[in-house]
Amino acid sequence: MRCIEPGDPAYDQDRRIANARFDYRPRRICYCANAGDVREALQLARNEKLRVRIRSGGHQHEGMCSGNDVMVVDLSEIDNVDVDSNGMAWVGAGATLASVYSTVWGAGRLFPGGGCGDVRVGGLVQGGGWGPYSRLLGLTCDRLAAFRIVTAAGQQIEVHGTTTDPNHKLFWAVCGAGGGNFGVVTEFRFNLPRFDGVLTSFTATWNDLRYMGPVINDWRSHFPHDIELRLTSFCRASTVEAGSPDPAAVVAGFFVGNQPTLEKMVPSLLPNTWRYATKIEFSPIHEASALPDSRRGFQHFHYQPGPPATILRAVTEPAVTVAGPPTSTCDGVPYPHKVSSCFPVPTFGADAVRAIVDYLATSPSEPAARRYLSFHSMGGRMADPSRHQWSCFYYRDKPFLLQYQAWWADRNDDALTKRCMDWIRRFRESMKPHTEGSFINFPDRDLVPNPETPEGRKALLRQYYAVNFEPLMRTKGLYDPENFFDFEMGIPPEVATEPSDTAQS
Ligand SMILES: Cc1cc2nc3c(=O)[nH]c(=O)nc-3n(C[C@H](O)[C@H](O)[C@H](O)COP(=O)(O)OP(=O)(O)OC[C@H]3O[C@@H](n4cnc5c(N)ncnc54)[C@H](O)[C@@H]3O)c2cc1C
Structure with a gap:
């Protein structure tokens, strides 16, 4: 060590x-x-x-x-990716998604990872894991067969997703509760389907703010309900800054299939707005493994967060003009940011979209930041109710997931930091009538008042786990009763006590 x-x-x-x-x-x-x-x-x-x-x-x-x-x-040095001829793969917790994608694709298999090549498997899978193949394959944790974990007591156990495994409750908890709670997972075993290597992406952008609302409405009405599982997509609406590379609206996706099929499919999914798009691109991904590491996950420039180089360098070195593609955190560059997330309530409709457009369109300009709301499509295999037995991810029946994001250029600029943090908080609050819950891979510790108190933390964690929170506390009590792995959003243990002689019946 x-x-x-x-x-x-x-x-x-x-x-x-x-x-x-x-x-x-x-x-x-x-x-x-x-x-x-x-x-x-x-x-x-x-x-x-x-x-x-x-x-x-x-x-x-x-x-x-x-x-x-x-x-x-x-765990970054435990980064093995070993795929056998049956598509079973042991993957080290420290493997980057970029290395997993390239090894697994090389073996003719598909891996349901996330969108950023720099993220590592250890955290992604334990938070569920949403990504470009989620509608076809489910969340990352849905293809998990087993893992090896070192518990708080220093015991190493291999846990399988079978009813006969004595630790199956731990399997259920690790699949979706977020990392850091139950022990140190060293390796994950995935069951990966065959993949013929044909993959196509598309991106459509609308620069004109007037199309933001119609595009969101078109996307939410068609994409998440589309029966074609092979297509997973996102929609993004941004504040429009002078000189920013972000258009008002983006719809993009990955399709496990060929370009002609996708070209036929997508326009009909955006019946009211497709013809007004500023730019439309379809890209066959023939040589996936030839892509630069950071782009192997979800080769969408618009999915990759972080302030563009032009903004960053304009702030730090005003004399420098930067050309070329924007940098992103997916290239390993850390930027200060705040995210928050939630799911739509069943009545989420046109008035919710109006609230989103109003908020984005009236946000004061912030040239040293990128601020946007992404909609990630759900449905497909993520909605499989049988997965509830194997994963504590609660919100499977939701059509999509919303993620608020603010990324800014300079962490030492306190005023900028405060404005971006406030922007997220106000946006999230304005959407409360239309949303519920939150996604642990896009966590926000400020969802409730006083999260630093024991009661505040419980209220906060209920947003993420809903009715699964109590069972998760009991599972935590079984594997880490003394709360050795405590952290600010850690699940508190509930330790079962033996009924005493004096207990009331
Ligand atoms: C740029 C960017 C892009 C992202 N894109 C996506 C996406 O497309 N889809 C998605 O679902 N999420 C995405 N996320 C969120 C990301 O999946 C989560 O933050 C994930 O937890 C990161 O895993 P990590 O190992 O890189 O991070 P870490 O910060 O190392 O780990 C995340 C959490 O898990 C714990 N943990 C890490 N490793 C272990 C382990 N081996 N055993 C036990 N606990 C562990 C940590 O303590 C921490 O609480 C993105 C995040 C960023 C910053």
């Missing part, structure tokens, strides 16, 4: 996480190469009375894979 501490030349680089809003200084960062190292790191943390944070890729949006004066147990 290799550990980095303050004073080490690598410390400042190694303590970086994907959200530059946080500037944590851990006491120690321990790079684990196997389960034995993880056990050793956990024992060291106990001996030194250090709180533990677990990190695979460091992309947790609220920075909860790190902290001040903690021990970070880092």
Whole structure:
């Protein structure tokens, strides 16, 4: 096991996480190469009375894979991707999605990962995992067959998604509760379907703000209900900044099939707005593995977040004019950001869309930020009710998921940070009549008042887990009764007590 501490030349680089809003200084960062190292790191943390944070890729949006004066147990060196001829794959928690996609595609299989090549499997799958193949294959966790985990007691167990496995409750909890709660997962075993390598993406953009509402309405009326499982899409509506590369509206998607079929299908799914699009692109992905690493996930420029280079450098180096493609966090560049998420209530309709357009259209300009709302299509295999038995992800019957995002250029600009944070909070609050719940992979710790209190935390976590929250607390009580893996949005343990002799019947 290799550990980095303050004073080490690598410390400042190694303590970086994907959200530059946080500037944590851990006491120690321990790079684990196997389960034995993880056990050793956990024992060291106990001996030194250090709180533990677990990190695979460091992309947790609220920075909860790190902290001040903690021990970070880092899994990035456990990054194996081993696919056998039956499509069963052991994947290390520290494998990047880019490396998983390229190895798995090379083996003629499809992996239901997320949209950003830099995100790692360890965090993605435990939060459910939404991505470009979700309607066809389900969430990332829906293709999980087993995993290996080191528990708080330092025990390594292999857990299978079968009713006969004595730890099947742990399997259910790990599939969707978000990482960091139950132990350190070192490897995941996936069951991956065959893939003939034919993949096509499309992107349509509308620059004119007048089409934002009609595009959202067209998208929500057709895409999430489309019976063609092979197409997973998103729609995005942005504030329109002078000089920004973001159009008012984008609809884009990935299709596991060929371009002629997709070209025929998509216009009919946007019957009222397709002909007004500013730009339409279809791209066959013939040589998936030849793509640059960061783009192998979801090769959509518009899906990749982060301020464009033009904005970033215009702020930090006003004399420099930058040409070329925007940088993105998917290239490993951390930007300060805040996200929030929710799901539509059944009555979500045209008035909700009007509220969205009003908010975006009247937001004061913020040239050093990118701010938008994305709709991620759900349905398809994500909606399979039989998955409830194997995954605690609650909101399976929703047609789509909403994600509010603000990314800005400079974490040292306190006023900019506050404006962006407030922008997210006000947007989310304005949508309360139309939305409910939240997605743990797009977490927001500010959904309720006083989340730092025990009651506040429970109210917060109920937003994410709904009726699954109580069973999750009981599962936590079974595997981590002393709450060794506690963190700000961690599930508190509920420890079963034996009925006492004096208990009332
Ligand atoms: C740029 C960007 C793009 C994203 N795109 C998508 C997307 O398309 N789809 C989607 O669903 N989500 C997406 N996310 C959210 C992302 O999936 C989650 O943040 C995910 O948890 C990140 O995993 P990680 O290992 O990279 O991050 P980490 O921060 O290392 O881990 C996330 C959480 O899991 C815990 N954890 C990590 N590894 C382990 C482990 N081995 N054992 C136990 N606990 C662990 C951490 O403590 C932390 O709480 C994106 C995030 C970013 C920043």
